[in-house]
Amino acid sequence: MLDQPLATSKMIFEKDGAIGRIIFNNPARHNAVSLDMWQAVGQIMEDFESDPEIRVIVLSGAGGKAFVSGADISEFKEKRATAEAAAEYSRVSESARLALQETLKPTIAMIRGYCIGGGMATALSCDIRVAAEGARFGIPAAKLGLGYAYDGIKKLIDIVGPAYAREIFFTARQFTTDEALRMGLVNQVVPDSELETTVETMAKTIAGNAPLTVRAAKQIVREALKDEAQRDMELCKRVVAECFASEDYTEGRTAFMEKRRPVFKGR
Numbered sequence: 001m002l003d004q005p006l007a008t009s010k011m012i013f014e015k016d017g018a019i020g021r022i023i024f025n026n027p028a029r030h031n032a033v034s035l036d037m038w039q040a041v042g043q044i045m046e047d048f049e050s051d052p053e054i055r056v057i058v059l060s061g062a063g064g065k066a067f068v069s070g071a072d073i074s075e076f077k078e079k080r081a082t083a084e085a086a087a088e089y090s091r092v093s094e095s096a097r098l099a100l101q102e103t104l105k106p107t108i109a110m111i112r113g114y115c116i117g118g119g120m121a122t123a124l125s126c127d128i129r130v131a132a133e134g135a136r137f138g139i140p141a142a143k144l145g146l147g148y149a150y151d152g153i154k155k156l157i158d159i160v161g162p163a164y165a166r167e168i169f170f171t172a173r174q175f176t177t178d179e180a181l182r183m184g185l186v187n188q189v190v191p192d193s194e195l196e197t198t199v200e201t202m203a204k205t206i207a208g209n210a211p212l213t214v215r216a217a218k219q220i221v222r223e224a225l226k227d228e229a230q231r232d233m234e235l236c237k238r239v240v241a242e243c244f245a246s247e248d249y250t251e252g253r254t255a256f257m258e259k260r261r262p263v264f265k266g267r
Contacts, residue, residue, distance in 0.1 A: 011040035012062070013047070018055040018207035019200075020048040020105075027063025030114055032072040033122075035089055038096040045099035052266065055207040055214075057103065058199060059126060060110040061119075067111040067135070068119030093118075100125040101155075104215045106206050110199045111135050112192065116174070124155050127218065129185065130199050132192040137180050142172040158225050160184050210248045211266035216240055 006013075012023040022044055024031040048054045061067040071093075100107060100122065109115075109126040115137050123129050139156075141148050148169065156165045164183040168175070177189040190198045206214060216239035223231045243249060248264045255262035 006043055007039035008034070008036040010034065010037050011044065013044040015051070015054065018053060019203045020044075020051070020054040020057045022057065022059045023062050024060070024068050025062040026072070027061075027065065029072055029074070030066035030069035031061040031063065031119070032069050032074075033093075033118055034072040035092055037072075038093040041096035042092070042099055045096070045103065048105065049099075049103060055105060055211055055266075056203045057105055057107045058110055058203055059100075059107065059122065061112065064112060066114035066116075066119070067109065068116075068122050069114040070117030070119055070140075097121060097125050104218055106214055106218065108199055108203060110195060111186070112195055116140065121152055121155075124152075124159060128187050128202070130188045130190065130195065130202065131177050131180065131186045132195040133177055133189060134192060135177050135180070135189075136174045137177075137185060138172065138174040139168055140172045142169060208261075208264070210243070210246075210252060210262075210264045212239075212243050212246050212248055216243055 010024070010026045012021075012025045014021040014023070022041065024033065024037065026032055026034070026037065045057075048057055059067075106128070107126040109123040109129045111123060111129060111131040113132075113135060115123055115131075115135060117139055120137060120139050139148070153165065153169070156168065160168070160183045164185075175183075175185075177186065180186045181189050188198065219239050220236050223233070223236055247267050248262075251264060252262050
Protein backbone atom coordinates (compact mmCIF):
# COMPACT_ATOMS: atom_id res chain seq x y z
CA MET A 1 0.00 0.00 0.00
CA LEU A 2 1.06 3.60 -0.54
CA ASP A 3 2.67 5.31 2.44
CA GLN A 4 0.69 8.47 1.70
CA PRO A 5 -2.15 9.56 -0.62
CA LEU A 6 -1.33 10.22 -4.27
CA ALA A 7 -0.27 13.75 -5.10
CA THR A 8 -3.37 14.15 -7.30
CA SER A 9 -6.65 12.48 -8.23
CA LYS A 10 -5.62 12.86 -11.88
CA MET A 11 -3.68 9.62 -11.59
CA ILE A 12 -5.33 6.27 -10.87
CA PHE A 13 -3.66 3.00 -10.02
CA GLU A 14 -5.19 -0.44 -9.71
CA LYS A 15 -4.01 -3.94 -8.87
CA ASP A 16 -5.67 -6.83 -10.65
CA GLY A 17 -3.90 -9.99 -9.56
CA ALA A 18 -0.43 -9.87 -11.09
CA ILE A 19 -1.27 -6.82 -13.24
CA GLY A 20 -0.67 -3.28 -12.04
CA ARG A 21 -2.45 -0.50 -13.91
CA ILE A 22 -1.45 3.16 -14.18
CA ILE A 23 -4.15 5.43 -15.66
CA PHE A 24 -3.56 9.04 -16.68
CA ASN A 25 -6.83 10.65 -15.62
CA ASN A 26 -7.02 14.17 -17.02
CA PRO A 27 -9.48 13.66 -19.91
CA ALA A 28 -10.58 17.32 -19.97
CA ARG A 29 -7.07 18.11 -21.24
CA HIS A 30 -6.61 14.91 -23.24
CA ASN A 31 -4.59 13.52 -20.33
CA ALA A 32 -1.96 16.23 -20.51
CA VAL A 33 0.39 15.59 -17.60
CA SER A 34 0.89 18.11 -14.80
CA LEU A 35 3.69 18.23 -12.26
CA ASP A 36 1.61 16.60 -9.54
CA MET A 37 0.68 13.81 -11.97
CA TRP A 38 4.36 13.08 -12.52
CA GLN A 39 4.83 13.02 -8.75
CA ALA A 40 2.00 10.51 -8.48
CA VAL A 41 3.56 8.30 -11.17
CA GLY A 42 6.68 8.10 -9.02
CA GLN A 43 4.59 7.12 -5.99
CA ILE A 44 2.72 4.44 -7.92
CA MET A 45 5.87 2.96 -9.38
CA GLU A 46 7.48 2.80 -5.95
CA ASP A 47 4.47 0.84 -4.70
CA PHE A 48 4.45 -1.53 -7.68
CA GLU A 49 8.19 -2.13 -7.38
CA SER A 50 7.83 -3.15 -3.73
CA ASP A 51 4.90 -5.52 -4.40
CA PRO A 52 6.15 -8.99 -5.44
CA GLU A 53 2.65 -9.94 -6.60
CA ILE A 54 2.78 -7.37 -9.42
CA ARG A 55 4.49 -8.91 -12.44
CA VAL A 56 3.30 -6.68 -15.30
CA ILE A 57 2.46 -2.96 -15.46
CA VAL A 58 -0.04 -1.53 -17.97
CA LEU A 59 -0.28 2.20 -18.71
CA SER A 60 -3.33 3.81 -20.29
CA GLY A 61 -5.27 7.07 -20.54
CA ALA A 62 -8.79 7.80 -19.29
CA GLY A 63 -11.63 9.17 -21.40
CA GLY A 64 -11.10 7.29 -24.66
CA LYS A 65 -9.63 10.28 -26.56
CA ALA A 66 -5.97 10.17 -25.57
CA PHE A 67 -3.20 8.12 -24.04
CA VAL A 68 -1.22 11.23 -23.08
CA SER A 69 -1.26 14.39 -25.19
CA GLY A 70 1.91 15.87 -23.68
CA ALA A 71 2.69 18.19 -20.82
CA ASP A 72 -0.03 20.38 -19.31
CA ILE A 73 1.25 23.71 -20.65
CA SER A 74 -1.43 25.63 -18.71
CA GLU A 75 0.77 25.35 -15.62
CA PHE A 76 4.07 26.31 -17.29
CA LYS A 77 3.71 29.98 -16.38
CA GLU A 78 3.53 29.06 -12.71
CA LYS A 79 5.55 25.85 -12.50
CA ARG A 80 8.32 26.72 -14.99
CA ALA A 81 8.54 30.48 -14.68
CA THR A 82 12.10 30.55 -13.29
CA ALA A 83 15.22 28.53 -14.00
CA GLU A 84 14.94 26.90 -10.57
CA ALA A 85 11.27 26.01 -11.08
CA ALA A 86 11.98 24.64 -14.55
CA ALA A 87 14.82 22.52 -13.19
CA GLU A 88 12.57 21.10 -10.46
CA TYR A 89 9.84 20.36 -13.01
CA SER A 90 12.35 18.51 -15.18
CA ARG A 91 13.70 16.61 -12.20
CA VAL A 92 10.27 15.33 -11.15
CA SER A 93 9.07 14.44 -14.66
CA GLU A 94 12.33 12.75 -15.64
CA SER A 95 12.40 10.84 -12.36
CA ALA A 96 8.93 9.45 -13.11
CA ARG A 97 9.85 8.46 -16.66
CA LEU A 98 13.07 6.89 -15.39
CA ALA A 99 11.07 4.83 -12.90
CA LEU A 100 8.99 3.54 -15.80
CA GLN A 101 12.01 2.93 -17.98
CA GLU A 102 14.24 1.30 -15.38
CA THR A 103 11.77 -1.06 -13.71
CA LEU A 104 12.62 -4.70 -14.27
CA LYS A 105 8.92 -5.54 -14.45
CA PRO A 106 7.53 -5.67 -18.01
CA THR A 107 5.53 -2.59 -19.02
CA ILE A 108 2.85 -2.22 -21.70
CA ALA A 109 1.50 1.05 -23.08
CA MET A 110 -2.15 0.65 -24.11
CA ILE A 111 -2.62 3.53 -26.55
CA ARG A 112 -5.93 4.97 -27.66
CA GLY A 113 -6.23 8.41 -29.27
CA TYR A 114 -3.51 11.03 -28.97
CA CYS A 115 0.02 9.99 -28.00
CA ILE A 116 1.87 13.25 -28.45
CA GLY A 117 5.07 14.82 -27.11
CA GLY A 118 5.45 13.71 -23.52
CA GLY A 119 2.95 10.98 -24.31
CA MET A 120 5.36 9.58 -26.87
CA ALA A 121 8.18 9.79 -24.34
CA THR A 122 6.04 7.92 -21.81
CA ALA A 123 5.07 5.24 -24.32
CA LEU A 124 8.69 4.86 -25.39
CA SER A 125 9.61 4.24 -21.76
CA CYS A 126 7.48 1.09 -21.89
CA ASP A 127 8.66 -2.26 -23.20
CA ILE A 128 5.67 -2.91 -25.46
CA ARG A 129 3.22 -0.57 -27.18
CA VAL A 130 -0.21 -1.70 -28.40
CA ALA A 131 -2.37 0.88 -30.19
CA ALA A 132 -5.99 1.08 -31.23
CA GLU A 133 -6.77 1.99 -34.83
CA GLY A 134 -7.08 5.75 -35.10
CA ALA A 135 -4.42 6.58 -32.53
CA ARG A 136 -2.15 9.51 -33.43
CA PHE A 137 1.54 9.92 -32.68
CA GLY A 138 3.91 12.87 -32.86
CA ILE A 139 6.59 15.01 -31.26
CA PRO A 140 5.78 18.69 -31.98
CA ALA A 141 8.97 20.11 -30.46
CA ALA A 142 10.00 21.81 -33.73
CA LYS A 143 6.66 23.67 -33.82
CA LEU A 144 7.26 25.01 -30.32
CA GLY A 145 10.96 25.81 -30.46
CA LEU A 146 11.77 23.25 -27.77
CA GLY A 147 15.07 21.45 -27.46
CA TYR A 148 14.89 17.68 -26.99
CA ALA A 149 17.45 16.02 -24.74
CA TYR A 150 19.86 13.33 -25.94
CA ASP A 151 18.30 10.53 -23.87
CA GLY A 152 14.86 11.05 -25.40
CA ILE A 153 16.16 11.11 -28.97
CA LYS A 154 18.42 8.11 -28.35
CA LYS A 155 15.44 6.14 -27.01
CA LEU A 156 13.47 6.91 -30.17
CA ILE A 157 16.43 5.96 -32.39
CA ASP A 158 16.77 2.63 -30.56
CA ILE A 159 13.15 1.83 -31.42
CA VAL A 160 12.56 3.24 -34.93
CA GLY A 161 16.09 3.88 -36.23
CA PRO A 162 17.75 7.20 -37.18
CA ALA A 163 15.89 7.82 -40.46
CA TYR A 164 12.42 7.65 -38.93
CA ALA A 165 13.60 9.53 -35.83
CA ARG A 166 14.71 12.39 -38.09
CA GLU A 167 11.36 12.40 -39.90
CA ILE A 168 9.42 12.45 -36.63
CA PHE A 169 11.44 15.37 -35.25
CA PHE A 170 12.02 17.35 -38.44
CA THR A 171 8.38 17.34 -39.62
CA ALA A 172 6.81 17.57 -36.13
CA ARG A 173 3.64 16.18 -37.74
CA GLN A 174 1.23 13.59 -36.45
CA PHE A 175 1.56 10.02 -37.67
CA THR A 176 -1.17 7.42 -38.14
CA THR A 177 -1.20 3.95 -36.62
CA ASP A 178 -0.28 2.44 -40.00
CA GLU A 179 2.79 4.66 -40.14
CA ALA A 180 3.64 3.94 -36.51
CA LEU A 181 3.44 0.19 -37.15
CA ARG A 182 5.60 0.45 -40.25
CA MET A 183 8.24 2.38 -38.31
CA GLY A 184 8.24 -0.12 -35.47
CA LEU A 185 7.00 2.55 -33.08
CA VAL A 186 4.22 0.20 -31.92
CA ASN A 187 4.19 -3.58 -31.62
CA GLN A 188 0.56 -4.07 -32.64
CA VAL A 189 -2.39 -2.13 -34.01
CA VAL A 190 -5.83 -3.58 -33.25
CA PRO A 191 -9.44 -2.45 -33.72
CA ASP A 192 -10.52 -0.05 -30.99
CA SER A 193 -13.05 -2.54 -29.65
CA GLU A 194 -10.29 -5.15 -29.18
CA LEU A 195 -7.68 -3.00 -27.45
CA GLU A 196 -8.48 -3.89 -23.83
CA THR A 197 -8.87 -7.59 -24.58
CA THR A 198 -5.62 -7.73 -26.55
CA VAL A 199 -3.61 -6.01 -23.83
CA GLU A 200 -5.30 -8.04 -21.07
CA THR A 201 -4.41 -11.29 -22.83
CA MET A 202 -0.84 -10.16 -23.38
CA ALA A 203 -0.42 -9.01 -19.78
CA LYS A 204 -1.83 -12.26 -18.38
CA THR A 205 0.40 -14.30 -20.70
CA ILE A 206 3.50 -12.44 -19.51
CA ALA A 207 2.41 -12.63 -15.87
CA GLY A 208 2.00 -16.39 -16.18
CA ASN A 209 5.55 -16.88 -17.44
CA ALA A 210 8.65 -17.31 -15.27
CA PRO A 211 9.39 -13.87 -13.73
CA LEU A 212 13.14 -14.46 -13.49
CA THR A 213 13.33 -15.40 -17.17
CA VAL A 214 11.31 -12.35 -18.22
CA ARG A 215 13.42 -10.08 -16.01
CA ALA A 216 16.66 -11.57 -17.34
CA ALA A 217 15.52 -11.03 -20.93
CA LYS A 218 14.67 -7.41 -20.16
CA GLN A 219 18.07 -6.83 -18.58
CA ILE A 220 19.97 -8.43 -21.45
CA VAL A 221 18.03 -6.48 -24.08
CA ARG A 222 18.90 -3.30 -22.16
CA GLU A 223 22.59 -4.21 -22.13
CA ALA A 224 22.54 -5.12 -25.83
CA LEU A 225 21.30 -1.62 -26.69
CA LYS A 226 24.30 -0.01 -24.99
CA ASP A 227 27.60 0.67 -26.72
CA GLU A 228 29.72 -2.46 -26.59
CA ALA A 229 32.26 -0.95 -24.19
CA GLN A 230 29.48 -0.14 -21.70
CA ARG A 231 27.78 -3.53 -21.65
CA ASP A 232 27.82 -5.43 -18.39
CA MET A 233 28.42 -8.94 -19.66
CA GLU A 234 28.92 -10.28 -16.15
CA LEU A 235 25.39 -9.14 -15.32
CA CYS A 236 24.09 -10.95 -18.40
CA LYS A 237 25.81 -14.17 -17.38
CA ARG A 238 24.63 -13.84 -13.79
CA VAL A 239 20.94 -13.35 -14.56
CA VAL A 240 20.97 -16.37 -16.87
CA ALA A 241 22.66 -18.48 -14.19
CA GLU A 242 20.03 -17.33 -11.67
CA CYS A 243 17.31 -18.68 -13.96
CA PHE A 244 18.92 -22.12 -14.17
CA ALA A 245 19.45 -22.19 -10.39
CA SER A 246 15.86 -21.20 -9.59
CA GLU A 247 12.94 -23.18 -8.24
CA ASP A 248 10.99 -21.95 -11.25
CA TYR A 249 13.34 -23.80 -13.62
CA THR A 250 12.64 -27.02 -11.74
CA GLU A 251 8.90 -26.26 -11.82
CA GLY A 252 9.02 -25.51 -15.55
CA ARG A 253 10.73 -28.81 -16.38
CA THR A 254 8.43 -30.78 -14.10
CA ALA A 255 5.27 -29.17 -15.50
CA PHE A 256 6.43 -29.87 -19.04
CA MET A 257 6.97 -33.56 -18.27
CA GLU A 258 3.62 -33.77 -16.46
CA LYS A 259 1.84 -31.95 -19.30
CA ARG A 260 0.40 -29.26 -17.04
CA ARG A 261 0.65 -25.50 -16.77
CA PRO A 262 3.58 -24.41 -14.58
CA VAL A 263 3.04 -22.31 -11.47
CA PHE A 264 5.97 -19.92 -11.23
CA LYS A 265 6.86 -18.12 -8.01
CA GLY A 266 9.67 -15.86 -9.10
CA ARG A 267 12.36 -17.65 -7.16
